[in-house]
Amino acid sequence: MKYAEGSCLITIGDTKVLCCASVEEKVPPFLVGSGQGWITAEYTMLPRATQTRHAREGITTKVNGRSQEIQRLIGRSMRTAVDLSSLGERTIILDCDVLQADGGTRTASITGCMVALVDALRTLKQPCGWQRLPILQFVAAISLGKVNDRLLLDLCYMEDSHAGVDMNLVMTENGSLVEIQGTAEGAPYTQEDLLTMLAMGKEGIQKLISIQKECLYYQEGE
Numbered sequence: 001m002k003y004a005e006g007s008c009l010i011t012i013g014d015t016k017v018l019c020c021a022s023v024e025e026k027v028p029p030f031l032v033g034s035g036q037g038w039i040t041a042e043y044t045m046l047p048r049a050t051q052t053r054h055a056r057e058g059i060t061t062k063v064n065g066r067s068q069e070i071q072r073l074i075g076r077s078m079r080t081a082v083d084l085s086s087l088g089e090r091t092i093i094l095d096c097d098v099l100q101a102d103g104g105t106r107t108a109s110i111t112g113c114m115v116a117l118v119d120a121l122r123t124l125k126q127p128c129g130w131q132r133l134p135i136l137q138f139v140a141a142i143s144l145g146k147v148n149d150r151l152l153l154d155l156c157y158m159e160d161s162h163a164g165v166d167m168n169l170v171m172t173e174n175g176s177l178v179e180i181q182g183t184a185e186g187a188p189y190t191q192e193d194l195l196t197m198l199a200m201g202k203e204g205i206q207k208l209i210s211i212q213k214e215c216l217y218y219q220e221g222e
Helices: 065-079 105-128 157-161 191-216
Strands: 006-012 015-024 038-045 091-100 139-147 150-153 165-172 177-184
Touching: 006 105, 015 105, 038 065, 038 105, 065 091, 065 105, 065 139, 065 177, 091 105, 105 139, 105 165, 105 191, 139 157, 139 191, 150 191, 165 191, 177 191
Parallel strands: 038 091
Antiparallel strands: 006 015, 015 091, 139 150, 139 165, 165 177
16 A cells, blocks of 8 residues: 555455554553553454445444454554564554455454554664564464364355354464464364364464565564
């Protein structure tokens, strides 16, 4: 995007999300005078991102609970990636607009936002006098599920709608967990299933992080 400090269009299967990062020279009231920065997010789906049109949020309807929960998840995930004390009293706002949805929109948003965030931090490097970007670790996310007794990674909508277990996993590049959202839709799942899904998710997330860095031409210690 021409005017955003950072931006990324992420496509995973038929899911497409536009992620933009904007820098504001202010922080929420609870951080004024602290010298610390903040990262927050907003998330929405375009009316025809899905098979049938839905009302545009914030105009004819309020932002729904699902969108609020997802944008909080995105914000939490991105705050684990950056040393907020290095930002000064600045806020980075991440806007996630789902252009097309076919499952995994929240995980795609998190993965894309990491790229947009690094893009934006690069614009601040010289003004802030950083020797290196204040990135603690890259973060990415992926969906998992159990469909017809098979454990699957990165579910599309059809697979997700038939899943007996639905999980979203957010993880850092060293394998530390940021968030696990795992729910049995039918019969309970076992600890063995959970451990297998965590291993599958870790492998998938490591691949996603390598793609993030490749897209950014990111060098360690940048």
